[in-house]
Every structure is written in structure tokens, then in C-alpha cells.
Amino acid sequence: MRIENDPKLDFRDVLIRPKRSTLGSRSEVDVHRTLRFAHTGKDWTGFPLIAANMDVVGTMAMARALLRHGAMVALHKHYGPDELIAFFREPGSANAFYSLGTTQADHDKLARVHAQSPIARICLDVANGYTEKFVDTVKATRAEYPDAAIMAGNVVTGDMTEALILAGADIVKVGIGPGSVCTTRKMTGVGYPQLSAIIECADAAHGLKGLVCGDGGVTVPGDLAKGYGAGADFMMLGGMLAGHDECEGDIRYEERGGEQVPVAMTFYGMSSDTAMKRYSGGVATYRASEGKTVEVPYRGPVEGTMQELMGGVRSAMTYIGAVRLKEMPKRTTFIMVGSQLNTVFG
Numbered sequence: 001m002r003i004e005n006d007p008k009l010d011f012r013d014v015l016i017r018p019k020r021s022t023l024g025s026r027s028e029v030d031v032h033r034t035l036r037f038a039h040t041g042k043d044w045t046g047f048p049l050i051a052a053n054m055d056v057v058g059t060m061a062m063a064r065a066l067l068r069h070g071a072m073v074a075l076h077k078h079y080g081p082d083e084l085i086a087f088f089r090e091p092g093s094a095n096a097f098y099s100l101g102t103t104q105a106d107h108d109k110l111a112r113v114h115a116q117s118p119i120a121r122i123c124l125d126v127a128n129g130y131t132e133k134f135v136d137t138v139k140a141t142r143a144e145y146p147d148a149a150i151m152a153g154n155v156v157t158g159d160m161t162e163a164l165i166l167a168g169a170d171i172v173k174v175g176i177g178p179g180s181v182c183t184t185r186k187m188t189g190v191g192y193p194q195l196s197a198i199i200e201c202a203d204a205a206h207g208l209k210g211l212v213c214g215d216g217g218v219t220v221p222g223d224l225a226k227g228y229g230a231g232a233d234f235m236m237l238g239g240m241l242a243g244h245d246e247c248e249g250d251i252r253y254e255e256r257g258g259e260q261v262p263v264a265m266t267f268y269g270m271s272s273d274t275a276m277k278r279y280s281g282g283v284a285t286y287r288a289s290e291g292k293t294v295e296v297p298y299r300g301p302v303e304g305t306m307q308e309l310m311g312g313v314r315s316a317m318t319y320i321g322a323v324r325l326k327e328m329p330k331r332t333t334f335i336m337v338g339s340q341l342n343t344v345f346g
């Protein structure tokens with residue numbers, strides 16, 4: 001047994017120190033980035049936010065809505081092949097990742113969809129990206145889809161980030177245990193504070209011209225700014241995008257003034273009892289559920305939330321004098337804090 005002593009930080013452990021700048025207002029900053037995928041050599045330009053490939057938020061409707069802002073969606077794994085073929089023929093799919101795991105059935109479905117309607121972005125997603133089998137899957141996928149941008153994960157350390165990039169990933173997805181409906185840390189004791197995971201994985205990835213996507217743990221728009229400041233090229237959000245019209249979840253209505261109005265929506269982890277019952281007939285006996293099921297307030301169209309998220313990032317950039325999102329890491333100084341938010345009014 002060994003103990004590492006250097007501090008590892010979460011979003012809530014830090015704030016970003018303001019810096020002098022000549023920027024006048026938020027409208028002078030640009031939250032878009034152009035990023036190059038190392039293995040395909042292709043460029044992508046947009047607002048580097050990705051809706052998580054979770055049942056509720058990784059939807060086709062979300063992809064269409066986020067396209068307006070140049071943001072992306074990793075579709076959940078449960079659409080049928082015909083729906084996917086039709087969707088990937090739409091112009092509205094330009095910002096979508098096709099998500100899959102490592103099973104033969106996952107592989108066959110992707111091959112079938114790709115044959116009918118070529119897939120430009122693939123998200124290879126497993127809870128634990130540390131297995132040899134996963135590295136082999138990334139290699140095989142790279143060989144089979146040389147023109148597709150591949151995002152692969154999840155991992156939280158520089159060594160494994162490098163291994164996945166060398167195996168063929170363009171983007172490494174970073175995060176074990178920070179998610180809003182994740183119980184991995186509680187059930188297994190395994191995890192890594194998310195801000196440090198992003199800093200360390202980004203450093204490893206950028207040395208190889210790879211990219212990272214910080215996945216999970218964003219609870220307020222400020223966390224998104226901290227993620228970009230830490231070096232994340234993309235940030236993935238689940239819970240912050242739940243509860244909207246573009247989601248696929250059960251809506252709870254309440255009677256108000258004689259009318260039924262939507263008040264809440266279901267949101268659940270992809271390895272929660274809810275998800276496992278829905279797709280594989282219950283929790284397998286060899287594994288425990290590592291996700292929660294919760295209700296989130298109904299929030300209407302995702303447009304309002306996107307404005308808030310982008311506005312938060314713009315404002316953060318103004319405070320530190322970053323004209324372009326790309327400049328954020330070099331303009332960011334994190335200060336460690338004992339408390340972050342004033343919670344007197346909740």
C-alpha cells in the first residue's frame with residue numbers, strides 16, 4: 001500500500017483569481033474553439049460542450065437544439081439502427097457522436113449504421129477505461145474507422161490518457177466518480193478529484209497532440225469555466241442538461257390553477273437500477289448498481305440553460321482577460337479555498 005501526498009482538487013476546492021485586462025465587456029470574448037483531431041487531421045469549430053451519452057440527455061432532440069450554439073451531443077446507446085441511419089443523414093447530426101460500448105453487438109450495430117450513413121464521430125464509452133480489452137477496442141475501432149474522430153474513456157490519470165491516444169483516440173474522456181447520479185465512489189471507494197484529473201490528463205494528452213473531455217461533476221456554470229481553465233478541450237454535462245424539453249424522461253405534472261403543468265423530470269445514472277432494468281432485465285448479480293435515480297425540476301427548453309452556461313464562461317473569460325477560449329488555461333490561476341459559495345439563501 002502507498003499513499004500519495006500531493007493535494008488533488010475538485011471544482012469546489014478552487015476559485016479562479018481575477019486578472020487585469022483591457023477587455024471592456026463580455027461581448028468581446030469568443031467562447032468558440034477550433035480543435036484538431038490528431039488521428040484524422042480534421043478540424044472542428046464550435047462551443048466545446050458535449051451533452052452526455054445518457055438516456056435522458058443524449059438525445060437527437062438535444063443534438064438539434066445544441067447545434068444552434070455549435071455545441072455537441074453524444075447520443076445514448078439505445079437508439080435502434082434505423083433511427084440512427086435516418087438521423088445521421090440529417091444536417092442536424094453534424095455535432096453528434098455515435099456512442100457504443102465494447103460488446104460484439106455494439107460493434108455490429110455501428111458497422112451496420114456506418115454502412116448506410118457514414119459516422120464522423122464515435123464515442124467509445126466504458127465505466128473503467130483501464131482494461132487491456134478497452135485499449136484493444138480503441139485500436140480496432142481506429143483501424144476500422146480511420147476517418148472518424150474517436151473519443152474514448154473514462155480514465156483519470158496521465159498514463160492511461162497517453163495509452164488511449166496512442167491506441168487511436170483523438171479525445172480522451174476524463175472522470176471516474178464525479179457525476180451527479182454516480183455512486184462509484186460510494187460503492188467502490190475508487191475515484192479521482194475531477195479538477196486534478198483534468199489538469200493531469202490534459203497535460204499528458206496535449207503532449208501527444210491529443211484532446212481531453214472533462215466528464216462529470218459540473219454543478220454550476222462556474223465549474224465549466226474551471227474545467228476549461230484546467231485545460232479541458234471539451235466538457236461533458238449530464239445533470240446540468242436534464243429536465244428540459246429536449247430530454248427523454250418521465251415528466252411529473254401537478255395541478256396548478258386547474259391546469260396540469262410539468263414540474264419535474266426523471267434523471268438516472270447509466271448503471272443505476274433504472275437503466276439496468278430498462279435495458280438488461282435487472283442488475284447483474286456480479287455487479288452492484290453504481291448510479292442513482294433522481295427527479296430534477298422541469299426547466300423548459302434547453303435554450304435558457306445554454307444561455308446561462310455560455311454567459312458564465314464568457315463572464316469568467318472577461319474576469320481573467322481571455323479573449324478566446326483557447327487562452328483560458330494560460331490566463332487561469334486557481335486559488336485553493338476553504339469555502340466557495342454563499343449558501344445563506346440555499
Ligand code: 5GP
Pocket residue numbers: 052053054127154175177178179180181182183184215216217218236237238239240268269270271272290291292
Ligand atoms: P454529471 O454532468 O451529471 O455530473 O455527470 C455526467 C457523467 O456521469 C456521464 O457523462 C457519465 O460519465 C457519468 N455517469 C452517468 N451515469 C452513471 C452511472 O450510473 N454511474 C457512474 N459511475 N457514472 C455515471
